Amino acid sequence: MGDAALPGRVTLVGAGPGDPGLLTVRGLRALERADVIVADRLGARAVLDGLAADGVLLRADVIDVGKQPGRHPVPQEQISQLLVTLARQGKEVVRLKGGDPFIFGRGSEELECCREAGVPVELVPGITSAISVPAIAGIPLTARDLAAAFTVLSGHVLIEDVPGGRDHTVVLLMGVGTLAHSAHMLSRSRGAGCPVAIVEDGYGPDQRVTFGTLGTIAHVAAQARVRNPAVVVIGDVVTLSPSAPPELVDAARPSLDRKEAP
Structure with missing residues (x-):
């Protein structure tokens, strides 16, 4: 365990989308040496459970600060202060966050809080769900002749100014609650027939994919x-x-054919 006579430190670790096989080696090493793990609900908890199922024994105490839609039992400010308090007790602290801490994970706030308190802090990136979850459905975010760029957005932000047309892929995280509005706004530049896929519970037991178009996806979902x-x-x-x-591929064929034409 951490020695109170020694300075502690905080490591922000990206847990990835929830599959322990997608946790980085550097992240695993941080978990193995941790005294305390402060864990999120999405991704992080699934990784810890998966590691345990694979026989990986971690000696750290686990503090669950997971958030659920509309329910945040531990406010963000308290989470950040908890990291500082534990580190000042001389502990090796891992803040395990789903996906990547810097992709809508508020990792920058926790990093800044530790630095302002004089606590040593390190970041270990994780694989963001924005890329990994579409991949399990066989959807690349860029593809020759189809899309050369993509934009990742939180469903909670305004999307009126997203660039490009349907050849510029848009990825929405936490976007189910605002799906109808997002689909309506994006259909202005991409058309109601633009294909849409929703991948639920990526890498989880209830994983499934729902398809539609910008014109139909709100109803289908x-x-x-x-x-x-x-x-x-x-x-x-x-x-x-x-x-x-x-039928979705066939409906998109005129647009695809125009892209493939010499």
């Missing part, structure tokens, strides 16, 4: 009772998924 955690992918790259419905 409501009928299917789509819930967070989910990643929404918007653009022609959706048609590359092996599970994309043939």
Whole structure:
């Protein structure tokens, strides 16, 4: 355990999308030497459970500060202060965050709080769900002749100024609650027929993919009772998924044919 006579430190570790196999080696080493792990709900808890199931024994105490939609039992300010308090007790602290700490993970706030308090802090990046979760559905965010760029957004922010058309992929995190509004706004530049995929519970036991278009996805998602955690992918790259419905691919074909024309 940490010695109170020695300075502690904090390591912000990205847990990735929840599969322990996608945790970085550097992140695993930080968990192995930790005295205390302060864990999120999404991604982080699944990684800890997965490591335990694989026989990886961690000696650290685990403090759960996980947030749920509309319910934050431990406010962000208290989480940041908890990291400082534990480190000042001489402990090796790992703050285990889902995905990547710097992609809508408020990792920068925790990093700044530790630095202002004079606590040594290190960042270990993680694999963001924005890229990894679409990948398990066979959806690349960029693809030759289909999309050369992508934008990642939180569903809680305004999306009126997202650049490009359907060849510019849009990824929405935490976007189910505002899906109808997002689809309406994006259809102005991409058309109602632009393909959409929603990947729920990526790498989890309830993983599934729901397909539609900007014109239909809000209704389809409501009928299917789509819930967070989910990643929404918007653009022609959706048609590359092996599970994309043939009618969706056929409907997108005129747009795809124009891109492939010499």
